[in-house]
Amino acid sequence: xxxxxxxxxxxxxxxxxxxxxxxxxxxxxxxxxxxxxxxxxxxxxxxxxxxxxxxxxxxxxxxxxxxxxxxxxxxxxxxxxxxxxxxxxxxxxxxxxxxxxxxxxxxxxxxxxxxxxxxxxxxxxxxxxxxxxxxxxxxxxxxxxxxxxxxxxxxxxxxxxxxxxxxxxxxxxxxxxxxxxxxxxxxxxxxxxxxxxxxxxxxxxxxxxxxxxxxxxxxxxxxxxxxxxxxxxxxxxxxxxxxxxxxxxxxxxxxxxxxxxxxxxxxx
Amino acid sequence: xxxxxxxxxxxxxxxxxxxxxxxxxxxxxxxxxxxxxxxxxxxxxxxxxxxxxxxxxxxxxxxxxxxxxxxxxxxxxxxxxxxxxxxxxxxxxxxxxxxxxxxxxxxxxxxxxxxxxxxxxxxxxxxxxxxxxxxxxxxxxxxxxxxxxxxxxxxxxxxxxxxxxxxxxxxxxxxxxxxxxxxxxxxxxxxxxxxxxxxxxxxxxxxxxxxxxxxxxxxxxxxxxxxxxxxxxxxxxxxxxxxxxxxxxxxxxxxxxxxxxxxxxxxxxxxxxxxxxxxxxxxxxxxxxxxxxxxxx
Numbered sequence: 001x002x003x004x005x006x007x008x009x010x011x012x013x014x015x016x017x018x019x020x021x022x023x024x025x026x027x028x029x030x031x032x033x034x035x036x037x038x039x040x041x042x043x044x045x046x047x048x049x050x051x052x053x054x055x056x057x058x059x060x061x062x063x064x065x066x067x068x069x070x071x072x073x074x075x076x077x078x079x080x081x082x083x084x085x086x087x088x089x090x091x092x093x094x095x096x097x098x099x100x101x102x103x104x105x106x107x108x109x110x111x112x113x114x115x116x117x118x119x120x121x122x123x124x125x126x127x128x129x130x131x132x133x134x135x136x137x138x139x140x141x142x143x144x145x146x147x148x149x150x151x152x153x154x155x156x157x158x159x160x161x162x163x164x165x166x167x168x169x170x171x172x173x174x175x176x177x178x179x180x181x182x183x184x185x186x187x188x189x190x191x192x193x194x195x196x197x198x199x200x201x202x203x204x205x206x207x208x209x210x211x212x213x214x215x216x217x218x219x220x221x222x223x224x225x226x227x228x229x230x231x232x233x234x235x236x237x238x239x240x241x242x243x244x245x246x247x248x249x250x251x252x253x254x255x256x257x258x259x260x261x262x263x264x265x266x267x268x
Numbered sequence: 269x270x271x272x273x274x275x276x277x278x279x280x281x282x283x284x285x286x287x288x289x290x291x292x293x294x295x296x297x298x299x300x301x302x303x304x305x306x307x308x309x310x311x312x313x314x315x316x317x318x319x320x321x322x323x324x325x326x327x328x329x330x331x332x333x334x335x336x337x338x339x340x341x342x343x344x345x346x347x348x349x350x351x352x353x354x355x356x357x358x359x360x361x362x363x364x365x366x367x368x369x370x371x372x373x374x375x376x377x378x379x380x381x382x383x384x385x386x387x388x389x390x391x392x393x394x395x396x397x398x399x400x401x402x403x404x405x406x407x408x409x410x411x412x413x414x415x416x417x418x419x420x421x422x423x424x425x426x427x428x429x430x431x432x433x434x435x436x437x438x439x440x441x442x443x444x445x446x447x448x449x450x451x452x453x454x455x456x457x458x459x460x461x462x463x464x465x466x467x468x469x470x471x472x473x474x475x476x477x478x479x480x481x482x483x484x485x486x487x488x489x490x491x492x493x494x495x496x497x498x499x500x501x502x503x504x505x506x507x508x509x510x511x512x513x514x515x516x517x518x519x520x521x522x523x524x525x526x527x528x529x530x531x532x533x534x535x536x537x538x539x540x541x542x543x544x545x546x547x548x549x550x551x552x553x554x555x556x557x558x559x560x561x562x563x564x565x
Binding site: 118 | 470
């Protein structure tokens with residue numbers, strides 16, 4: 001397998017000691033090392049406030065790290081010295097799906113304009129080419145060409161999720177980072193979306209990093225699992241290994257909680 | 269992949285058409301728009317519509333009552349004033365001066381206020397605060413007082429009173445724009461655009477402005493009605509437009525001298541100011557609910 005992205009010693013410190021009359025809140029994320037191979041699915045699990053969303057935002061460059069290095073498709077970036085998100089993200093190889101697809105869609109403009117924006121800003125395509133790409137992407141995620149004219153309020157939650165997916169895919173990235181993409185969806189839409197992503201992954205050879213609380217989905221689609229606690233990776237490895245032989249107490253708890261819902265399986 | 273090849277919908281109403289459809293569903297709003305359109309036509313085509321020269325005095329026909337009175341004539345639809353000037357023509361030209369100058373000054377105030385407010389909203393820290401409170405001192409002083417000060421320095425006149433009102437309107441626009449841009453900047457779709465590499469201008473133009481239109485319409489219509497009232501109030505107090513210039517407030521002040529003899533000289537200009545402000549508010553309200561419905565259901 002060829003390595004697509006490598007993260008080494010990524011650290012983020014959150015210190016708000018400027019506030020009076022309040023204990024300085026110390027939160028440190030990392031150091032985190034992570035390797036992403038081509039076509040691989042990685043799940044990040046862990047309790048709330050473990051820094052999962054922050055890690056995702058740091059991976060796509062929405063939040064600047066304090067220390068560390070990211071190399072993406074054999075270009076190295078100093079994660080700490082990054083001034084703007086643009087310089088890092090210029091290759092368009094990594095894209096993010098946000099936690100709430102509803103809030104990530106602008107209510108004032110049409111789906112077409114939402115999808116046009118990344119193309120307009122990052123490619124030199126003409127208007128016709130952009131339009132063709134948008135329609136192609138919409139069909140790829142299971143929407144219709146007509147949805148170009150739709151506004152946010154006309155779409156259901158599942159369709160909004162698909163638009164979010166389309167927005168990420170429109171630049172044809174190599175890695176997709178998703179922050180709880182399945183949280184707000186009902187089981188049938190969730191499985192539709194999961195299958196959608198699996199199909200796209202097969203077709204396009206995408207790597208997919210996602211955060212979730214749903215261990216069923218993890219077991220179903222993830223190749224590797226990362227367990228986080230208090231800003232640290234406490235355990236990581238192949239999905240089957242983690243599910244069968246969890247080492248860390250945190251992982252054991254999570255797996256047990258999941259397996260108590262699925263009684264026929266036991267830790268061997 | 270959809271297994272059916274569906275025909276594309278042939279017709280997609282544009283945002284403007286959608287807004288118009290929502291707007292026309294409210295009958296009162298359409299009525300208000302109709303009245304406002306009449307005033308706008310008066311303002312634009314005053315020389316074509318007015319039957320007489322508004323400043324031409326006629327000694328032969330002083331204080332002729334309106335045409336619906338028994339001794340009125342149809343030549344002077346709304347009668348004449350104490351100097352024999354045709355009241356109807358004066359009101360038409362008055363709409364031009366009052367309404368036209370109000371629209372102009374609201375547009376200027378909006379452009380300045382929104383741009384300063386946007387800068388303040390996108391910056392942070394002390395700079396943002398300084399920008400935000402730049403013209404706050406003006407908010408504490410009523411428009412009339414600012415006008416009196418400006419008039420004391422520069423002399424009376426319509427243009428000076430317009431400056432005073434513009435200055436008084438700008439801080440509100442700054443405040444509303446800033447708080448709107450602030451709340452908008454925190455939303456995830458703005459972050460998404462930022463990640464796509466949008467700079468501040470692109471962010472404003474493509475992500476924030478489309479959502480700001482509703483706020484602009486509400487504040488704009490509010491500011492327009494305030495401007496109409498203030499322009500005519502300053503005219504009435506002889507601080508704004510000076511007497512030969514037909515301005516609705518000034519016409520009202522002129523008519524006050526003969527109010528008991530010829531009440532139409534006061535009543536009709538007053539009525540037109542009232543109708544103008546009412547129509548502006550009704551249309552603004554209708555437009556706001558239409559714009560809101562467009563993005564909600």
